Amino acid sequence: MGINYGQLVRGDRIHASLLHDPEAFADEMERIFVNGWVFVGHESEIKEHGDWVTRQLGTESVIMVRESDESVKVLANRCSHRGTALCWEQRGNNSFFQCTYHNWRFGLDGSVRAIPFPDGYDTPKEDLGLDAAKRLETHRGFVFVNLDGSAGPLADHLGAAGYELIDRLCDLSPTGEIDLSKGWIAHRVQSNWKLWPESDSDGYHVGFVHASMSETTDTYYDEVAVGGDAVRRSRAVDYGNGHIELDWRPSYQRQLAWLGITRDKVESYCEALTERDGTESAEQMLWDGPPHAFLFPNLFLGELVIAIVEPVGPGEMIHRHTSVQFEGVSEDFNRRLLRQTEAAVGPASFITSDDAITAERIQAGISGTQRSWADQDRGWIDLSRGLHREQIDETGARSSDASDETTNRGFWHRYLEIMTEQV
Amino acid sequence: MTSLQLKAEVEDFLYREARLADEFQLDEWEALLTDDFHYWVPAGRLEGDPSEQLAYLNDNRARVATRIRQLKTGKRLSQLPFSPMRRMISNIEVVDQGDDTISVKANFVIYEIAAQSTGELRIWPGQAQYRLRRVDGSLRMSSKWVELVTAELGQRNLTFLI
Numbered sequence: 001m002g003i004n005y006g007q008l009v010r011g012d013r014i015h016a017s018l019l020h021d022p023e024a025f026a027d028e029m030e031r032i033f034v035n036g037w038v039f040v041g042h043e044s045e046i047k048e049h050g051d052w053v054t055r056q057l058g059t060e061s062v063i064m065v066r067e068s069d070e071s072v073k074v075l076a077n078r079c080s081h082r083g084t085a086l087c088w089e090q091r092g093n094n095s096f097f098q099c100t101y102h103n104w105r106f107g108l109d110g111s112v113r114a115i116p117f118p119d120g121y122d123t124p125k126e127d128l129g130l131d132a133a134k135r136l137e138t139h140r141g142f143v144f145v146n147l148d149g150s151a152g153p154l155a156d157h158l159g160a161a162g163y164e165l166i167d168r169l170c171d172l173s174p175t176g177e178i179d180l181s182k183g184w185i186a187h188r189v190q191s192n193w194k195l196w197p198e199s200d201s202d203g204y205h206v207g208f209v210h211a212s213m214s215e216t217t218d219t220y221y222d223e224v225a226v227g228g229d230a231v232r233r234s235r236a237v238d239y240g241n242g243h244i245e246l247d248w249r250p251s252y253q254r255q256l257a258w259l260g261i262t263r264d265k266v267e268s269y270c271e272a273l274t275e276r277d278g279t280e281s282a283e284q285m286l287w288d289g290p291p292h293a294f295l296f297p298n299l300f301l302g303e304l305v306i307a308i309v310e311p312v313g314p315g316e317m318i319h320r321h322t323s324v325q326f327e328g329v330s331e332d333f334n335r336r337l338l339r340q341t342e343a344a345v346g347p348a349s350f351i352t353s354d355d356a357i358t359a360e361r362i363q364a365g366i367s368g369t370q371r372s373w374a375d376q377d378r379g380w381i382d383l384s385r386g387l388h389r390e391q392i393d394e395t396g397a398r399s400s401d402a403s404d405e406t407t408n409r410g411f412w413h414r415y416l417e418i419m420t421e422q423v
Numbered sequence: 424m425t426s427l428q429l430k431a432e433v434e435d436f437l438y439r440e441a442r443l444a445d446e447f448q449l450d451e452w453e454a455l456l457t458d459d460f461h462y463w464v465p466a467g468r469l470e471g472d473p474s475e476q477l478a479y480l481n482d483n484r485a486r487v488a489t490r491i492r493q494l495k496t497g498k499r500l501s502q503l504p505f506s507p508m509r510r511m512i513s514n515i516e517v518v519d520q521g522d523d524t525i526s527v528k529a530n531f532v533i534y535e536i537a538a539q540s541t542g543e544l545r546i547w548p549g550q551a552q553y554r555l556r557r558v559d560g561s562l563r564m565s566s567k568w569v570e571l572v573t574a575e576l577g578q579r580n581l582t583f584l585i
Binding site: 183185186188189211320343350353 | 575579
């Protein structure tokens with residue numbers, strides 16, 4: 001008997017047992033992280049032939065490697081012989097991968113190169129390669145895979161909105177290229193992974209959970225998310241397919257507010273955008289800034305931070321982030337982005353450390369709820385805020401006040417679709 | 424050769440700094456800092472140029488003041504309540520002495536209770552590198568760089584003064 005997801009995910013509430021149930025977790029790792037599209041990393045992390053990084057996709061450890069100048073491969077970090085992990089560091093450069101158990105050697109494309117004492121095998125060599133992601137597509141250097149190849153094209157998953165969100169970020173770089181090679185920082189949190197897509201895109205909590213930050217320092221979040229009339233113009237948006245945004249654009253009071261800096265400090269940057277796209281587009285981009293959005297199921301476009309949500313177990317996860325670096329800007333500009341990232345995100349930051357505590361408190365609150373309580377009106381989590389005032393535009397996107405739970409509902413709506421799909 | 428007197432003075436300073444941090448005596452801790460204080464906890468070894476790396480924590484003097492102000496709001500959820508904690512400091516070495524600067528390395532282990540959420544005991548082993556400077560006759564700290572043994576593994580919340 002599997003879980004009846006339709007009973008546990010409703011339009012206005014979800015059952016809290018889904019945030020700690022080991023059976024639900026196992027289903028998610030298969031249906032969301034193996035059968036669907038997931039974000040792996042960025043091509044700028046592996047610039048040279050043989051560069052690789054390891055990454056965790058749900059419970060599967062993978063190696064993302066630059067196989068040739070053009071080609072990126074995502075391989076299972078698991079010897080095809082007896083299952084030994086091939087890489088145990090976070091990054092490296094090799095011309096091949098060699099297992100330390102029986103010295104099987106694999107090319108960067110995952111094919112077997114050499115097996116000691118090969119006369120012991122009748123099996124054709126081409127059947128002994130590493131498991132590889134069956135589908136891999138990239139957009140602006142963002143690498144996505146579908147491990148088992150059963151999902152449709154990436155375009156069906158990302159939709160126009162997913163591409164537009166990535167483009168909106170990358171277009172802010174004067175060359176159109178961003179670099180994500182400053183390394184990733186892992187924030188270990190004792191909560192279910194699904195609490196973070198919600199937290200990263202929840203506009204309601206900002207003035208409460210982050211009150212200590214806004215009392216302490218001037219931040220643009222005061223104008224877009226904390227209080228006052230301006231906030232009323234920010235929007236919570238559900239684009240469908242679980243892709244969601246807190247759209248701050250209408251609330252910004254000045255250009256470059258998202259960079260926490262005035263224009264005279266980065267005049268050459270502004271000129272570079274103008275030269276590339278013309279005055280009108282450039283001026284608008286300087287107002288709009290990067291998106292604050294979550295692409296289902298594991299990629300947070302956190303303005304000038306990129307984060308990956310990594311499930312570890314039903315009550316354990318990692319929020320792994322790096323700083324966006326632009327190409328074609330000064331060293332000072334990119335250093336500023338590093339310092340801005342350190343202030344905002346991570347274990348010692350001023351902002352997401354308080355989100356981590358909140359997620360851990362939720363986990364503590366819900367850990368005793370039982371699936372069987374669903375029909376006893378017990379153990380539900382309410383996500384109805386703003387249902388009565390949502391608007392739907394011509395593309396089908398739903399939006400509402402930035403404090404409304406439109407984003408949270410968008411995540412869970414996609415979750416329900418996937419968990420109840422007929423395989 | 425470090426004089427016993429200097430060594431004793433350095434030890435007194437480090438023990439006091441540790442106790443003030445453990446007890447969240449934030450103003451007293453901040454009073455130990457020079458105006459150019461630099462606070463750094465990298466996600467790896469204490470190597471390379473801090474300004475070029477993405478770290479757990481990389482505070483100049485102004486940002487560490489913000490950090491302390493945030494802790495003092497009474498609304499900093501990740502330190503509400505403050506973590507009960509104690510640290511041991513050992514293997515103290517004066518590694519360099521200039522005209523006005525003393526460089527010191529010491530190992531530490533911090534025992535922290537995550538009283539804000541799970542209540543678990545968290546253990547933070549590492550090495551701290553301090554630069555101390557004499558200001559108006561007494562020692563002040565001009566930098567504290569902390570290399571965690573677990574630096575590359577990721578961390579749980581690190582919102583106390585490490």
